[in-house]
Amino acid sequence: MIEIEVKGYADDKVFERVRKNFKLIRREYHEDTYFQHPCRNFTETDEALRIRIRKFNGHFEAFITYKGPKIDPNSKTRWEIEVPVSDPDRHVEILESLGFKEVMTIEKTREKYYVDKGIVIMLDEVEGLGKFIEIEALAESEEAVGETVRILRKILISLGVKKFERRSYLELILEKEGSYGEAR
Template structure:
């Protein structure tokens, strides 16, 4: 099993590791009028003009640091009931020519504290070519805790995955995931995350405790 400072990726091959993760709200469907644009739930446009001011800045900085426009993804995460940690089946889609590819998925188990600020996540990932069939079987066996649907733009900045997410029913978020090497400590990952927070203009008050699923189950309110 591996370590992360918490982030996800577009359907890689089987893997285990650790990461330091950092979810940050940049806009919500009920955001105050001072934001440049206000959107309804379930809408999924991807251009910077329709993001909040902080999200637009994060997008510009992420493009500059990564050297590209990022990768557009669609992801549906079905969270299954598990005795410990979190277990989810991710159905992945990559936007290409206006369509979405199917037949790609991942079964992901991870453990991560529900606290504000950078947090260490241990994860294991197994790919599947039949996410719909597998989620049907696992849902029958274990039960479903909830479903998170999102449009994601992924940027790679060094060892960090930068996600600009539009989560159905929640709004827009920025998520950082610093994937740790075997030689790195959680403190090393947190330093990387903090430096990137500064470049992206993220303040401590922007940080969100809990995962997208927790916010949805709580009615969309950040803690």
């Protein structure tokens, strides 16, 4: 599946516009732990492997996610494979036993809003980075990417987003800390 995602910087006004105009799906808390491959530099290949722990409404879910390189120059669109896991700690043990190294855990609160069939907006408050807005849709093929990105960007602009961002939260935090090269 292709995750078509457009992300921008947000402020209180952008958050308020989303809250006023779209239906809240739920509030979540995320702990995203990223891993580095023992033989391949994900920084150079533009890939990501993470375990996400998601908590909401007293519920707990965990997923292991592989994200391939970005396939669109104007968005964060990537091939994504995500699988639920029942015991994230044991999955970390497996990865570490295979030589994967933990890079960092990123914590954020997220509000998810329904926009239209197949389109969701997320309001993120990322520890150490601030407020962001993401809008995403899923596609089966790359042919849909260009037009979908155009539609998603238009929605974010209408909400007051002025600056877009293709880098992941992990990339932004590593750059902010000056340790980008050390994650290899």
